[in-house]
Amino acid sequence: MVSGIYGCHDAAMSGELRTVRWSRPLAGRLLSPALAGGLAALALVEAAAIVVLRSVVNPVGLEVILASAGVGLLFVMAGLLGWARRPASLMGPAMVLTGVLWNAGRLQGPVPLPMVVVAFVATSIGLALIVYMLLADPAGRLASPLDRLIVVLALLAGVRDIPSVSGANPLQDALSSPAPATLSWVLSVVGVLTIATAIVMVVARWWRSSAPARRTITPIYVAALVVGLRAIAQEVVVSAGLIGKGSDVLKLAELASFALIPLSVLLSLLRAELARTAVADLVIELGQTPEPARLRTVLARALGDPGLEVLRWSPERFAYVDDAGQAVEPSARAGSRAVTLLERSGRPLAAIVHDPALLDDPGLMPSVATAMRLEVENEHLQAEVEKQLGEVRRSRARIVEAGDAERKRVERNLHDGAQQRLVALSLTLGLLRSKMGSNADPALIAQLDSVSRELKEALAELRDLARGIHPAALAQAGLGAALLNLAERSPVPVVIEQVPQGRLPATVETTAYFVASEALANVAKYARATRAAVSAVVCDDCLTIEVRDDGVGGADPNLGSGLLGLTDRVEAVGGRLSIESPAGGGTRLVADIPMDPARPAVAGANGEG
Amino acid sequence: MRVILADDSLLFREGAARLLSDAGFEVVGQASNGAELLDLVRRAKPDVAVVDIRMPPTHTDEGLRAAEAILAEHGQSVGVLILSQYLESAFALRVATEGQGGLGYMLKDRVSDLDEFTEAVKRVGRGGVVIDPGVVAQLVGRRRVKGPLDELTEREREVLALMAEGRSNMAIAERLFVTEKTVEAHIAAVFSKLELAPAADDHRRVLAVLTYLRVG
Numbered sequence: 031m032v033s034g035i036y037g038c039h040d041a042a043m044s045g046e047l048r049t050v051r052w053s054r055p056l057a058g059r060l061l062s063p064a065l066a067g068g069l070a071a072l073a074l075v076e077a078a079a080i081v082v083l084r085s086v087v088n089p090v091g092l093e094v095i096l097a098s099a100g101v102g103l104l105f106v107m108a109g110l111l112g113w114a115r116r117p118a119s120l121m122g123p124a125m126v127l128t129g130v131l132w133n134a135g136r137l138q139g140p141v142p143l144p145m146v147v148v149a150f151v152a153t154s155i156g157l158a159l160i161v162y163m164l165l166a167d168p169a170g171r172l173a174s175p176l177d178r179l180i181v182v183l184a185l186l187a188g189v190r191d192i193p194s195v196s197g198a199n200p201l202q203d204a205l206s207s208p209a210p211a212t213l214s215w216v217l218s219v220v221g222v223l224t225i226a227t228a229i230v231m232v233v234a235r236w237w238r239s240s241a242p243a244r245r246t247i248t249p250i251y252v253a254a255l256v257v258g259l260r261a262i263a264q265e266v267v268v269s270a271g272l273i274g275k276g277s278d279v280l281k282l283a284e285l286a287s288f289a290l291i292p293l294s295v296l297l298s299l300l301r302a303e304l305a306r307t308a309v310a311d312l313v314i315e316l317g318q319t320p321e322p323a324r325l326r327t328v329l330a331r332a333l334g335d336p337g338l339e340v341l342r343w344s345p346e347r348f349a350y351v352d353d354a355g356q357a358v359e360p361s362a363r364a365g366s367r368a369v370t371l372l373e374r375s376g377r378p379l380a381a382i383v384h385d386p387a388l389l390d391d392p393g394l395m396p397s398v399a400t401a402m403r404l405e406v407e408n409e410h411l412q413a414e415v416e417k418q419l420g421e422v423r424r425s426r427a428r429i430v431e432a433g434d435a436e437r438k439r440v441e442r443n444l445h446d447g448a449q450q451r452l453v454a455l456s457l458t459l460g461l462l463r464s465k466m467g468s469n470a471d472p473a474l475i476a477q478l479d480s481v482s483r484e485l486k487e488a489l490a491e492l493r494d495l496a497r498g499i500h501p502a503a504l505a506q507a508g509l510g511a512a513l514l515n516l517a518e519r520s521p522v523p524v525v526i527e528q529v530p531q532g533r534l535p536a537t538v539e540t541t542a543y544f545v546a547s548e549a550l551a552n553v554a555k556y557a558r559a560t561r562a563a564v565s566a567v568v569c570d571d572c573l574t575i576e577v578r579d580d581g582v583g584g585a586d587p588n589l590g591s592g593l594l595g596l597t598d599r600v601e602a603v604g605g606r607l608s609i610e611s612p613a614g615g616g617t618r619l620v621a622d623i624p625m626d627p628a629r630p631a632v633a634g635a636n637g638e639g
Numbered sequence: 640m641r642v643i644l645a646d647d648s649l650l651f652r653e654g655a656a657r658l659l660s661d662a663g664f665e666v667v668g669q670a671s672n673g674a675e676l677l678d679l680v681r682r683a684k685p686d687v688a689v690v691d692i693r694m695p696p697t698h699t700d701e702g703l704r705a706a707e708a709i710l711a712e713h714g715q716s717v718g719v720l721i722l723s724q725y726l727e728s729a730f731a732l733r734v735a736t737e738g739q740g741g742l743g744y745m746l747k748d749r750v751s752d753l754d755e756f757t758e759a760v761k762r763v764g765r766g767g768v769v770i771d772p773g774v775v776a777q778l779v780g781r782r783r784v785k786g787p788l789d790e791l792t793e794r795e796r797e798v799l800a801l802m803a804e805g806r807s808n809m810a811i812a813e814r815l816f817v818t819e820k821t822v823e824a825h826i827a828a829v830f831s832k833l834e835l836a837p838a839a840d841d842h843r844r845v846l847a848v849l850t851y852l853r854v855g
Contacts, residue, residue, distance in 0.1 A: 457654040460751030506699045511729030
């Protein structure tokens with residue numbers, strides 16, 4: 031049994047939540063505080079009148095009178111609460127009306143005849159309304175002709191049943207004179223059959239209901255079952271003549287069973303309230319479970335709807351996608367299900383395909399929507415941050431690579447330009463000098479030699495400058511040769527323990543070289559070391575370069591731009607730099623440089639930085 | 640002596656060609672990259688090729704690779720003197736390791752020292768080894784943890800450096816104004832102090848000494 035499926039696409043906007051439901055709001059928002067107050071007051075007045083009138087006549091015990099008025103009030107209370115909670119359902123108004131009519135039906139005693147007639151009609155309608163409420167769907171409609179027949183029969187049974195409460199039924203008096211026993215027997219059989227059919231239908235309806243729907247209707251149906259069985263039992267007991275028709279026990283049992291109906295409605299509303307609380311917990315739980323499939327599981331559990339589906343909006347594909355990544359049109363799932371669309375500033379976020387019964391509580395889906403929106407938005411943000419981080423990482427690596435390429439270009443320009451010209455110039459000078467022979471002016475020869483010396487010094491300086499910009503050895507002979515060169519030039523004795531044999535990606539070699547170069551420069555400047563060691567080892571997907579010395583230690587990577595710059599340099603290509611430098615215990619600097627900057631090295635000590 | 644010049648700078652080639660011609664060499668060809676050089680060596684059959692290490696297309700170590708190709712193809716008959724604007728001990732070692740000699744590695748600036756340059760070309764042409772004094776000085780002067788090198792006398796260190804440059808005993812004796820016998824005695828002392836096995840010829844000696852200096 032699926033409630034409220036219409037062909038039309040009835041979208042109701044409520045804040046940012048858009049609920050696509052295939053049902054129409056019936057009672058709407060008719061209930062105003064004034065109306066509620068008026069109905070409650072009417073019920074109270076009725077209750078007071080019942081107590082006063084019945085006390086005067088006093089055909090039954092006081093407890094029966096009080097219970098009788100109390101049941102009516104309970105109906106009114108539960109009805110008003112239900113009406114407020116589920117404005118779309120006819121159940122609330124029906125219950126209030128039942129309460130009012132119920133109490134009107136108890137207005138018996140020394141009252142004028144019209145009043146008695148009103149009481150008869152009211153009692154009949156009230157009883158029929160109770161049956162109607164039990165058979166109607168949550169939206170308040172009777173689905174089958176049989177349902178309607180049962181309600182009509184209940185109306186008649188209510189008329190017949192009046193004397194059990196009033197003890198004075200002119201209608202029955204009129205009917206009973208020709209063949210009272212036969213008529214009574216027929217009415218009893220019809221009543222029992224009606225009640226039995228109603229019970230079967232209620233049980234069948236419960237059986238067909240979805241899990242979320244059952245959560246709401248179970249208490250009410252249990253109450254209905256009790257009312258029905260009690261009525262049958264009474265019919266049987268009275269017909270068998272075991273207990274007199276007007277006995278207080280029967281009346282109290284009857285009242286108690288009817289009282290179960292408003293109480294069960296209150297229980298049902300309470301359960302819905304608890305479901306909302308469960309949804310509130312959802313926010314917390316979702317925060318701890320980021321996987322998409324978990325979201326579905328958690329939601330399904332919180333809402334008690336195992337068939338619940340979450341379709342996420344994929345802006346790239348411009349479609350909703352399920353957990354398997356398949357594009358899905360939500361309305362295609364809407365056959366027997368309701369779809370709630372989540373939006374943010376007009377942009378779709380997700381769609382929840384769920385049991386339509388979840389819409390009976392208008393507060394539920396908005397709570398879910400809020401929780402979901404937080405979660406989905408969180409996911410979006412996280413994905414966005416990840417994406418941006420990736421971009422920043424890549425751009426940082428690109429900047430470093432571009433810097434290296436630029437250094438290389440400058441070095442090459444120096445080599446092919448200024449250095450080459452100066453070498454050629456030096457060569458020409460040498461030629462000139464040799465041509466002059468030994469007979470030339472000694473002053474001129476001395477001058478020429480001086481120029482030649484100056485030129486050589488200029489060349490040497492230029493060479494050092496170019497080496498600092500980008501060591502030719504790195505491009506020509508690789509990291510191993512360049513590290514040996516560094517060691518040969520270091521003022522502190524350096525042992526090169528291990529170098530990689532083959533060539534590595536240019537960025538890796540350059541980064542490792544600058545790490546060693548900067549580290550050895552620091553050793554020479556600050557460490558007061560007697561020796562240092564360098565090792566470069568290729569591991570799985572990275573190069574680990576280590577520089578250590580036996581100096582004074584106490585190097586702080588946060589002080590001085592040298593080490594900080596080095597850290598930046600290494601991290602820019604996805605690597606990790608760690609420095610151990612206890613005071614007096616030497617310094618050990620380790621850099622892990624990934625072969626591929628897109629797959630960053632994970633240094634054990636540093637973790638994510 | 641027939642010489643070929645290979646360098647991507649025309650300016651340098653022309654200057655060096657004039658300098659060598661003036662010094663009595665016969666410059667039989669010029670090349671601007673490795674491929675041209677190999678082709679030219681095949682056709683002109685020079686005694687020596689003077690080659691810049693950095694040439695197109697990669698501007699890294701084409702000269703060295705061309706030298707290795709020439710040695711492989713022509714053996715001792717063609718000597719190669721490699722010129723470079725930077726001195727790398729790694730390349731010096733490669734030069735010393737290659738073949739049976741006839742290979743040199745020299746700083747390009749030194750071309751302006753006419754005597755040094757022509758002497759180097761001649762030595763390579765005769766099948767000798769030439770290692771730039773700058774590389775040797777850097778290796779000998781390198782700071783190292785205390786070791787056998789500290790046991791050498793000043794004169795022994797001089798002899799060691801000259802050996803590493805690829806000079807013969809006679810050349811060393813001339814340089815230091817001592818007899819060849821004295822040089823031999825110094826060399827024996829050096830090898831014994833450094834615990835090196837005596838080398839059979841000059842270029843093996845260069846390799847042994849360079850390797851020691853570089854690793855030790």
